[in-house]
Amino acid sequence: MTERPLLSVRNLKKHYPITQGILSRQVGAARAVDGISFDIAEGETLGLVGESGCGKSTAATSIIRLEEPTSGEVIFNGRDSAAVSADATNDVTKFDDAQLKAFRRDAQMIFQDPSSSLDPRMTVGSSVAELLEVHGMSDKQRRRDIVQNLLEDVGLSASDYDRYPHEFSGGQKQRIALARALVLNPDLIVADEPVSALDVSIRAEILSLINDLQEKYGLSMLFISHDMSVVQDVCDRVAVMYLGEIVEIGDTEEIFTNPQHPYTEALLSAVPRPDPRRKRQDIELKGIVPSPTNPPSGCRFHTRCHRVIQPDEWDLEQSEWRSLLNFRDGVVEESLDVETTREMLRTGPADEDVDVADARLRAELREEYDLPETLSDQQAERTLSESLDHLVEGEYGEAQELLAEAFVTPCEQEEPAYADHGGGHRSKCLLTNDQASLQSAPSLKND
Numbered sequence: 067m068t069e070r071p072l073l074s075v076r077n078l079k080k081h082y083p084i085t086q087g088i089l090s091r092q093v094g095a096a097r098a099v100d101g102i103s104f105d106i107a108e109g110e111t112l113g114l115v116g117e118s119g120c121g122k123s124t125a126a127t128s129i130i131r132l133e134e135p136t137s138g139e140v141i142f143n144g145r146d147s148a149a150v151s152a153d154a155t156n157d158v159t160k161f162d163d164a165q166l167k168a169f170r171r172d173a174q175m176i177f178q179d180p181s182s183s184l185d186p187r188m189t190v191g192s193s194v195a196e197l198l199e200v201h202g203m204s205d206k207q208r209r210r211d212i213v214q215n216l217l218e219d220v221g222l223s224a225s226d227y228d229r230y231p232h233e234f235s236g237g238q239k240q241r242i243a244l245a246r247a248l249v250l251n252p253d254l255i256v257a258d259e260p261v262s263a264l265d266v267s268i269r270a271e272i273l274s275l276i277n278d279l280q281e282k283y284g285l286s287m288l289f290i291s292h293d294m295s296v297v298q299d300v301c302d303r304v305a306v307m308y309l310g311e312i313v314e315i316g317d318t319e320e321i322f323t324n325p326q327h328p329y330t331e332a333l334l335s336a337v338p339r340p341d342p343r344r345k346r347q348d349i350e351l352k353g354i355v356p357s358p359t360n361p362p363s364g365c366r367f368h369t370r371c372h373r374v375i376q377p378d379e380w381d382l383e384q385s386e387w388r389s390l391l392n393f394r395d396g397v398v399e400e401s402l403d404v405e406t407t408r409e410m411l412r413t414g415p416a417d418e419d420v421d422v423a424d425a426r427l428r429a430e431l432r433e434e435y436d437l438p439e440t441l442s443d444q445q446a447e448r449t450l451s452e453s454l455d456h457l458v459e460g461e462y463g464e465a466q467e468l469l470a471e472a473f474v475t476p477c478e479q480e481e482p483a484y485a486d487h488g489g490g491h492r493s494k495c496l497l498t499n500d501q502a503s504l505q506s507a508p509s510l511k512n513d
């Protein structure tokens with residue numbers, strides 16, 4: 067590897083405008099990618115992982131400029147790229163049409179659905195050879211020879227040149243897509259979920275092929291996946307993305323054995339381990355990634371984090387604290403519908419004692435949010451009970467005010483900075499920000 071990375075992404079943002087009305091006035095923005103930075107060295111594979119909606123695909127298409135980034139830099143130091151001249155800035159975001167054409171030769175993309183890059187009316191050989199023609203190779207026989215060799219390299223046969231896409235299985239089509247991506251001898255491949263659409267039985271074959279080709283051609287790769295176990299096999303380093311940001315980045319081994327961000331921990335807890343005795347903590351990642359139009363304040367992961375920080379004034383079990391914040395959000399954001407719950411419970415006799423009915427409602431609301439009958443912290447319990455009384459009495463506003471004031475986490479008030487764990491391992495969480503925040507962090511009683 068050389069010292070100068072092949073690709074340097076700096077503070078890259080892609081915000082989609084949200085418009086309203088006949089004049090399409092912009093009323094907001096979906097911050098799909100919100101300031102990501104990373105390098106990819108020559109011959110290196112970086113995995114970009116996160117759940118659906120985290121912004122992985124938008125990051126990929128913005129880097130390759132299939133979409134115009136909102137801001138940031140994408141510095142590409144192609145090995146012998148015509149896009150890069152001595153006086154050029156190498157910033158893909160500023161490339162003119164000619165530079166972009168050259169860059170598109172040096173940086174190729176593979177998609178989840180291999181059919182998307184194959185014309186069903188063309189033989190697969192012509193589909194692959196077409197790129198050579200577009201980029202100036204006029205000798206037809208030479209094009210055919212190159213493509214036939216390449217088809218063999220990806221595990222197909224030279225005679226497949228004259229067959230049509232519908233004659234191939236999904237796995238074979240992804241092999242053809244790989245041949246198509248490789249035919250111009252690129253330096254960088256951006257692979258967006260290349261095996262997620264394939265049968266589990268053939269995923270390993272394609273991953274192993276990607277590994278072999280990457281080594282044989284000395285490629286750099288940005289490998290996108292929602293599946294941690296897939297990146298483990300293919301990537302040298304891993305960047306974990308959540309709601310438009312990279313929350314942790316480091317060597318694959320380091321990320322898997324010493325994760326620093328709770329989101330990484332949660333993603334890893336879903337990965338099966340070869341030795342079942344070495345069990346990871348079971349962390350259920352509840353809910354979905356919030357909308358990037360209005361991301362949570364402070365740390366964006368705090369609304370789902372199992373380690374969300376508890377201020378010193380409370381002494382709750384960590385799981386209770388998480389449930390309490392979920393309950394608070396349910397009330398404050400009005401997603402908790404007390405009257406519907408009351409109706410649902412009204413299966414007993416119509417003349418049921420009001421006190422009994424109210425007690426059942428309180429118990430049901432606790433249960434909905436995994437709140438125990440009594441919280442382990444007495445003061446917190448008094449506040450929770452009071453808020454439940456308000457809800458049962460129909461005093462929604464009072465409950466909102468009480469909960470919003472009493473239960474506040476530093477994670478929603480302060481945006482974490484990146485903490486450096488050495489060897490290029492960084493994470494963005496208040497718990498690892500500095501010793502001071504570690505001291506004010508909760509005792510993670512359920513660890």
Ligand SMILES: Nc1ncnc2c1ncn2[C@@H]1O[C@H](COP(=O)(O)OP(=O)(O)OP(=O)(O)O)[C@@H](O)[C@H]1O
Binds near residue numbers: 121
């Ligand atoms: N054209 C668009 N306009 C507005 N919002 C968009 C647009 N494209 C994507 N988004 C939003 O940006 C966020 C990131 O989407 P993106 O597809 O990049 O995520 P992803 O991590 O690749 O997920 P997936 O694996 O499901 O594709 C999502 O909330 C998505 O709804």
